[in-house]
Amino acid sequence: MTTRRVTTAIASLALVGVLAGAVRSATPTYYPDDPIAVDPETRDASGVRGRDLSDPYDFVENTFLKRGDRTNERAVNVNTIDEVPDSSWFTNRVGARALGLDEYVRGPNGSGPPAPGQWTVVSGKSDGITPGFTVRDSAGVIWFIKFDPPSNPEMATGAEIIATRLFWALGYHVPENYLAVLDPTVLVVSDDATIRDTLGKKQPLTRARVDVLLAQGARRDDGRYRVIASRALPGTPVGPFKYFGTRPDDPNDIFPHEHRRELRGLRAFSAWLNHDDSRSVNSLDTIVAVGDRKVVRHHLIDFGSTLGSASVTAQKPRAGNEYIWEARPTLLTMLSFGFWVRPWIKVHYPEYPAVGNLEAAYFWPERWKPEYPNAAFDNARVDDLFWAARRVMAVPDEAIRAVVAAAEYTEPGAADYLGDVIIARRDKIGLQWLTALNPLADFALSPNGTLTFTNTATTTRRAAAPAGYEIVWGTFDNTTGVSRPAGAPVSVTDEAAQAPADVLQAAFVEAAIHTRHPQFPGWRRPVVVHFRRTGATWTLVGVRRDGLD
DSSP states (O other), rough: OOOOHHHHHHHHHHEEEEHHHHHTTTTTSTTOOOSBBBBOOOOOOOTTTOOOOHHHHHHHHHSSHHHHHHHHOOTOOOOTTSSOBBOBBBBBBBBBBOHHHHHHHTOOSOOSSSSSSSSEEEEOOSSSSSSSEEEEESSSEEEEEEEOOTTTTTTHHHHHHHHHHHHHHTTBBOOOOOEEEOOGGGGEEEEEEEEOOOOOOOOEHHHHHHHHHTTSSOOOSSSOOOEEEEEESEEEOOOOOOSSSSSSTTTTSSSSSGGGGHHHHHHHHHHTTTTTOGGEEEEEEEEEETTEEEEEEEEOOOOOTTBBBBBSSSSOOOTTTTTTSHHHHHHHHHTTTOOOOOOGEEEEEEOTTOOOOOSSOOGGGGGGGGGSSSSHHHTTOOOHHHHHHHHHHOOOOHHHHHHHHHTTOSTHHHHHHHHHHHHHHHHHHHHTTTTSHHHOEEEEOTTTTTEEEHHHHHHTTTTTTOOOOEEEEEETTTTEEEEESSSEEEESSSSSEEEOTTTGSSSSSEEEEEEEEETTTGGGEEEEEEEEEETEEEEEEEEEEEOOO
16 A cells, blocks of 8 residues: 555544544433433333243253353443333332332232132142142132142241342332132132143143142141232233343343343342342243333242242252352362361251241351352442342331231241341341442432432441542533543541532532542542532432442
8 A cells, every 4th residue: 555545544534533523522421311210111012922941951051151241341221320210120119219118018919819719720830849820719810829838837938928028129020929828628620720741741630630739738737728829910921031131022122131230239139038049930021011012021930939948948058158050169079078068068047947047147148149150140240239239228127027027927936037137138238238339329419519428338337437538529511521620629527518619600510429438448439420400400410430340
């Protein structure tokens, strides 16, 4: 290539760069509707079709194939203030507003329990390990019925009641689950009822087979059964979701699941409630009507394997401590000829059959593991877990004890013990992830320019008060994205500071807040917040936590 051609090519590239820069500079950082509170899922999803997911293949795919993008990147579905908008996946509840004790106790339940009278069995439960069947009550409503194991009366049903309500409070879509008492004499088997055999083939479901299912449940002295009645979810079921990728036939499913914050943050919530069975088979998508279109709503289901329950037995000590298959501990056991003992085997669990095996002394959040790897959990970053920990810590003691009381344990001491453990595990979640970064939140700028915020680690008593805060004030150009600091850093000891008068003349105000704490040097990394002038007031439009990538 000649010198003239090289010069011409360089000039052309430079012009392209200038034009590209001009295009970028014309794109604002914040739009008028920021921060978005609800994801705009505007496309019709009526073309989504049902799918099945093999649980064994899901185990292989996640354990050995490590599916999903493992890039260390910020969650892609957060809004400009670093929060998760409401969507078909998640609804902001605890932490976003004050929930009354009645809301915690009620949870998702709004329709009422099964109607009294005859229950018609329409199918047997052939998936999962928990015995059960599907019935149609006297009002024509479909319910999924599950039992406690004979060895642990009240355990699986109690875990379902508690976990359902707490996951609902945390923001997830879950079924309506009720405690009910089943009298076998009111059961009638439909003539066309079926159950799948071990090969997956449909077989007629007879009364004799129903009695076999009943024999696997904990029976009361009066011959009746305490059961969970789970109301069929609204809409058309279309199978489970995966914790990575997207659903190709859902036009609204545009964010890879492994990069969705509510699925990454589910790691912290699952650790809190020991939901080791947090895998695809325990999820369900349904097509529901929203206005004049159909959307896919994503649910978490089946909480029988949470807390101290493994549905048909008490949780094994491995639960939450080690994957089903891990190379390192397996090799250590083999090479030591069995003399090396896994530490969690030595953990002591009090004898509460209604609770199963759950404790808080050995538990530590960052060590907790589900049954097998989960792409979204593996991608969870410190900012995702901070987001989750704020919500866990927002659930007060009295709400936890009220939800535990809703499980109606009759075993003496069981409810008190379980409430204590859930509270202690909550506090460890907060200690681990509220202190892992600069823990500031709840930013506000008053009309006269007073900045206020909260230190979530100190307000929840997970850390002592810091030495103080340094604030770098400035202005922000929304068109170019350029920040302009205004003056030297300002030091304050409280969670409040006054903005300089000249800064308040701008359309956008910036504050970069550093926290000084001798125990947590990482808190020096600033939280940068932006406020937009809205008439005579200031609106928070941006929150950025620096130094996390």
